[in-house]
Amino acid sequence: MRSLVGLAAIVAAASVYLYLLSTHLPPGPKHVQSDSAGEEVQEFRLKFPSDLDExxxxxxxxxxxxxxxxxxxxLLFCSAYLYKQSFAIPGSxxxxxxxxAIFGPWEGLVLACLLTTSGSTFCFLLSSAFGKQHVVQFFPEKVALLQRKVEENRSSLFFFLLFLRFFPMTPNWFLNITCPVLNIPMPIFFFSVLIGLIPYNFICVRTGSILSKISSLDDIFSWGTLAQLLAIALMALVPGALIKRYSKTHLKVDGMDSNGQAEIKQDRKRR
Known part of the structure; x- marks a missing residue:
């Protein structure tokens, strides 16, 4: 019970901090909305985006x-990013x-990689301090499956974690909260996140940089935009192909599907 209270206090404090930070922006642009009575001018309100328009x-x-x-x-962007990553909130x-879109392709990529790694590490620490027993209680079968795979790949643990980041058979947020339960050393966890999520971050950041310059559907289907998106996809696929080739001879990942449930289903059939 104390662990849940402590975690709730941290979440509440972080939420208040982020709220105060987002409400103290200097005066900015106005947002114009049209209605039946005419045009109404409103201040733009900050919130996490849920679609491409937002x-x-x-x-x-x-x-x-x-x-x-x-x-x-x-500061605002880093705080919002760390908030989502630290508390395992989807939407990265x-x-x-x-x-x-804001910082450009290269500064944005460096920021995304550093913030992803830092936020995942904070999530790891929070799980280690407050949530170990709850993770096992709520996800016993998934934890048991990952535990078996970690033990089978203990000699190549770093590359096994890289494989899971490149090919997310288990969601990244679940890996972040489960690694303390599996006794994954912090340095191995840290560098597996930093390196393993570079292709994913690269695709998202470059796509955001391109989309921020697009003003119509015609721009999306232009030869220049399509060529850039194709180049991004190819560059991101190369590291994954190398890791997959390594996994065939050095890692034991048989029985895991995209949800990490294949081996569990097989065990139930045997029983």
Whole structure:
């Protein structure tokens, strides 16, 4: 019970901090909405984007602030990213695209990689301090499957974790909260996240950088845009192909599907 209270207190404190940070932006652009009575001018409200339209709208506003308040926008973005990653909240792909749209492809990629690794490490530490017993209680079969696979690949543990990051048979957030239960050393966890998520971050950041420059559907299907997206996909596939080739001879990942449930189903049939 104490662990849940402690975790709730941390989540509450982080939520208050992020709320105060997002509500103290300097005066910015107005958002115009049309209704039956005419046009109504409203202040733009910050929120996590849930689709591409919201993403582009948020990116345009933050780029406006960035010209005069670069440090504040950077702090706000880093805080929001770490909040999502630390508490295993889905939606990192939108934030990665937002990084590309606001900060550009290279600065955005560096930011995304550092924040993904830092946030995942915070999630690892929170799980280690407050949630070990709860992870096992709520996901006993998945934890048992991962435990078996970790023991089978103990001699190549780093590459096994890289494989799981490149080919997400288990969601990244679940790996973050489960690794403390599996007694994964912190350095191995840290560098497996840093290196293993580079292709994913690269795709999202570059896509966000491209989408921020698109003003119509015709731009999406232009030869230049399609060529850039194809190049991004090819560059991201190369590391994954190398890891997959290595896994065939050095790793034991048979029995795991995209949800990590294949081996569990087989065990039930045997019983």
């Amino acid at each position: 993403l582009r709208e948020l990116a345009e506003m933050l780029k406006f602030y960035k010209t005069e308040h670069h440090g504040y926008v950077l 792909s939108f934030l990665n695209m937002l990084a590309g």
